[in-house]
Amino acid sequence: MTTYQLRAANPAKTRADAVVVGVVQHAKGPQAAPGAEDVAKAYGRRFRPLLTGLGVTGKAGEVHPIPTNGAIAAPVLVLVGLGKNTDQVAVRRAAGVAARSVTNAASVAVALPATSPELVRAVTEGYHLGAYTFTTYKKQTDDTAPGTVTVLAPDARKKETAEAFESAQVLATAVATTRDWVNMPPGDLRPAEFAEAVVEAAAAAAKGRGRTKVKAVVHDEVRLAELGCGGILGVGAGSDAPPRLVELTYSPRRAVAHLALVGKGITFDSGGLTIKPAQGMSDMKSDMAGAAAVVQATLAIAELGLPVKVSTFVPMAENMVSGSATRPGDVLTMYGGKTVEVLNTDAEGRLILADGLVRATEAKPDVVLDVATLTGHMVLALGDRVGGVMGSDDVVAQVLAAGEAAGEAHWAMPLPETIVERVKASKIADLLQHDWNRSGGGLYAGAFLQEFTGGLPWGHLDIAGPSFHSGSAYGHVTSGGTGFAVTTVVEYARTLSQQKR
Numbered sequence: 211m212t213t214y215q216l217r218a219a220n221p222a223k224t225r226a227d228a229v230v231v232g233v234v235q236h237a238k239g240p241q242a243a244p245g246a247e248d249v250a251k252a253y254g255r256r257f258r259p260l261l262t263g264l265g266v267t268g269k270a271g272e273v274h275p276i277p278t279n280g281a282i283a284a285p286v287l288v289l290v291g292l293g294k295n296t297d298q299v300a301v302r303r304a305a306g307v308a309a310r311s312v313t314n315a316a317s318v319a320v321a322l323p324a325t326s327p328e329l330v331r332a333v334t335e336g337y338h339l340g341a342y343t344f345t346t347y348k349k350q351t352d353d354t355a356p357g358t359v360t361v362l363a364p365d366a367r368k369k370e371t372a373e374a375f376e377s378a379q380v381l382a383t384a385v386a387t388t389r390d391w392v393n394m395p396p397g398d399l400r401p402a403e404f405a406e407a408v409v410e411a412a413a414a415a416a417k418g419r420g421r422t423k424v425k426a427v428v429h430d431e432v433r434l435a436e437l438g439c440g441g442i443l444g445v446g447a448g449s450d451a452p453p454r455l456v457e458l459t460y461s462p463r464r465a466v467a468h469l470a471l472v473g474k475g476i477t478f479d480s481g482g483l484t485i486k487p488a489q490g491m492s493d494m495k496s497d498m499a500g501a502a503a504v505v506q507a508t509l510a511i512a513e514l515g516l517p518v519k520v521s522t523f524v525p526m527a528e529n530m531v532s533g534s535a536t537r538p539g540d541v542l543t544m545y546g547g548k549t550v551e552v553l554n555t556d557a558e559g560r561l562i563l564a565d566g567l568v569r570a571t572e573a574k575p576d577v578v579l580d581v582a583t584l585t586g587h588m589v590l591a592l593g594d595r596v597g598g599v600m601g602s603d604d605v606v607a608q609v610l611a612a613g614e615a616a617g618e619a620h621w622a623m624p625l626p627e628t629i630v631e632r633v634k635a636s637k638i639a640d641l642l643q644h645d646w647n648r649s650g651g652g653l654y655a656g657a658f659l660q661e662f663t664g665g666l667p668w669g670h671l672d673i674a675g676p677s678f679h680s681g682s683a684y685g686h687v688t689s690g691g692t693g694f695a696v697t698t699v700v701e702y703a704r705t706l707s708q709q710k711r
Contacts, residue, residue, distance in 0.1 A: 212341070212355050214334060216375045218366035221245070221282070221321035222252040226360065228275070228286040228315045230308045232301070232322045233261065235268035235294045243292055244323040245362065252282050261289070269293060270303060271684065273311045284319065288312055296323040302332040302617050306340025306686025313354040324363035327374035332617065333361050334378035335385075339686040339693075342386050344393040380513050381700060384506040385693030387411070391502040392678065392691025396478035396495040400451035401526040404477055404498065408456050408505050408524065415509045422462045424512050429455040439525075440542040441561035444552070446527035448482055448535025453527035455566070458505065458520070460512045465519040467706045470575035471508060471699065472566040474559045474582035475501030475526035482529050482555030483537060496691060497559070499677035500581040501526065507699035518703045521573040525562035529555070541639045545569060548661070551636040554644035559584050560655050561643065564662045571664035577605060577706065578666050580659065581695050583674040587652035591623075594675040597694065598623045600656040605669040609698065612705055616697035620671070626650075629657045671695055 221229050232243030240261045242250040250257045264274050272291030278284060288311060290304045301323050312318050320337055324330045337359055345351040365371045391399065391407065399407070409426045416423040431452035434443055439455060446453030456475075476497035480486060486494070501524045508522045536542070540552050542561065546568040550561065559582050570578050588598040599609050600623045613620040629650050636642035641661055645654070656670050676694040679687055 213358050214338070214379055215358065215360050216330070216366045216372060217360050217362055218364055219362055220248045221319055221362055222248040223283050224319045224360070224362065226284050226317040226319040227356070228288055228312045228318050229282065229284040230288040230290060230312065230318065230320045230322060232292045232296070232304055233266055233268040233289050234292050234296060240266050240268040243296055244325055245321040249282055249287065249321070264289075267291065270300060271307055273307050275311060286315070290322070298328055298332040298617050301329055302336035303685030305333045305336025309337045309340035310683060312356065315356050317358045317360070318356045319360045319362055321362045324361065325365070327370045330361060330363050330371055331374045331378040334375055335382045336686040338379065338382035339385055340683070340688070342389060342688045344390060344690060346390075347395070377514060380510050381697050384510040384700075385696045388499070388502040388506045388693035388696055389688070389691040392496050392499045394495065399495075399498075400477050400528055401446065401454045401475070402451060404475060404501070404526050405454040405456050408458070411505065411509060412458060415512060422460065422512060422515070424509060425459045427457045429457070437545060438543065439545045439565040441544045441550070441565040442525045442527055444536045444540070444542040445476070445529055445558040445561050448532040449528035449530040451528050453525070456524040456526065457569070458508050458522040458524070460508055460520040462515065462517055462519065464517055466517045468519040468521070468573070468575040469703055469706060470570035470573055470578045471504040471520060471522040472563055472570050472578065472580040473501035473504035473522070473524050474498065474563055474580075474584065475524050476559055476562070477526060477528050479529045479556070479558065480531055482558060483531060483535050484554050484556040485531060486556060493678050493680060496678040497583050498526070499583050499691060500673060500695070503581050503673070503693065503695040504699065506693075507696050507703075510696065510700050511703050514700070516703050516707050518707045520703070521570065521575060523566040523569050525566045527558070527562055529558045544662070546662070548641060549639040550641045550643050551639040552643045553646065557644040557655070560658050563659055567659060567662040568664070571666055576667065578663055578668045579609070579671065579699060579702065581671045581673060581699065583677050584672045585652040585655050585674055588672040589675040591652060592621055592675055594679070595619060596621050597676050598652060598672040599669060600625050600653070601660070601669040602667045605667050608705060609669045609671065609702055612701040613698040616701040618694060618698045619676070620698065623653060623656070625653060625657050625660060629653045630660070633657045633661060671698070
């Protein structure tokens with residue numbers, strides 16, 4: 211297991227197996243980034259010709275490990291491109307690239323730009339997450355992770371820098387655990403198993419002197435029927451693995467705000483009777499990424515000791531095909547009493563979220579956020595690296611700001627009245643779950659959810675695109691589950707606590 215430490219030291223004199231520095235693009239050629247000045251000075255006039263000779267440009271994602279031949283204390287120097295910027299996004303990604311490029315080194319010193327607490331956080335998170343691997347099902351693994359990673363920062367001894375460093379480790383661990391859950395084979399993480407994993411994680415988080423416990427309650431299928439959670443039960447009706455609803459509560463002393471979180475936990479989505487094509491099911495183990503994100507965000511908020519009460523609701527179901535599955539044309543009675551006509555069983559996420567949202571409103575929070583891999587429409591609109599946000603205008607603006615601070619990309623989407631009217635167009639029920647009109651499909655899903663928010667300040671994060679990455683690693687994002695939205699939600703909670711003080 212890798213240990214992270216923070217130091218204020220000269221990277222040219224630091225004794226480690228490898229030292230990582232940044233290179234930026236410039237009109238006059240590649241230049242040493244902040245943090246690399248002492249290394250460039252140690253090389254002297256040889257540094258610029260060295261970069262030129264190696265073909266270094268400073269382009270983001272570029273990496274060049276080179277032997278130092280005694281020019282600095284470390285035997286290996288790793289040059290990582292930052293592009294034209296040295297902001298949090300560029301630094302986080304460069305650190306992730308470096309983490310995968312340094313192998314078989316017992317110790318690594320990272321001297322990327324770290325002149326502020328925000329940049330220290332970016333370096334730490336980026337390296338931690340760029341090194342992530344999922345090896346649970348591999349018989350043999352090559353553990354090339356270093357024993358020690360030292361983040362070098364000029365203000366390492368300052369309180370705010372140390373706090374950013376510690377916070378980054380908490381957040382990186384939360385994101386990594388989210389990735390673990392999303393990467394699990396769907397047959398091994400069905401609703402009951404997922405609920406158990408959440409309970410175990412909450413119990414583990416409560417260990418430690420002085421920590422406020424996160425309480426967990428699990429509602430099984432019998433209790434869900436007693437409560438009248440028709441959305442969760444309707445989606446889970448086709449599976450022999452009964453659905454669950456997990457509720458977490460973090461109640462710190464002197465909480466200044468109350469945040470409710472709801473996460474979509476479809477452990478596998480076949481599409482139900484509106485079945486998906488075969489290739490459309492390949493990544494559907496990731497349809498619980500929203501649930502994993504809000505759980506880990508809750509536990510991170512608790513570990514960081516943020517003065518925000520958090521009530522988290524995680525509906526879990528497996529959307530399968532059988533004789534007992536919900537049929538197109540069926541009407542479900544949701545928790546709280548609203549009836550919904552179902553026309554597309556592959557638009558199931560909004561049904562389980564509806565039950566969770568009404569439960570959340572009953573907790574009387576200041577704000578409700580839901581996180582879900584909800585619609586393919588959002589992927590078509592924004593691509594696979596940007597999430598969509600809709601809801602109350604002020605909440606949407608605050609989520610966007612939190613995402614920017616956390617290094618995650620979101621985009622505001624509207625909820626036009628014409629879309630809202632479509633949701634109410636059922637002739638036999640209160641609401642219409644889906645209408646097969648392909649225009650504005652992602653907005654339709656958001657408008658449907660809005661009907662269950664009780665008029666409270668609310669934000670909906672559709673993370674269908676950026677929650678799972680099928681290609682090769684880039685920056686600090688590895689293949690598979692990405693853990694997207696964890697850091698945005700935690701940053702939102704941090705901002706909320708500051709606003710309410």
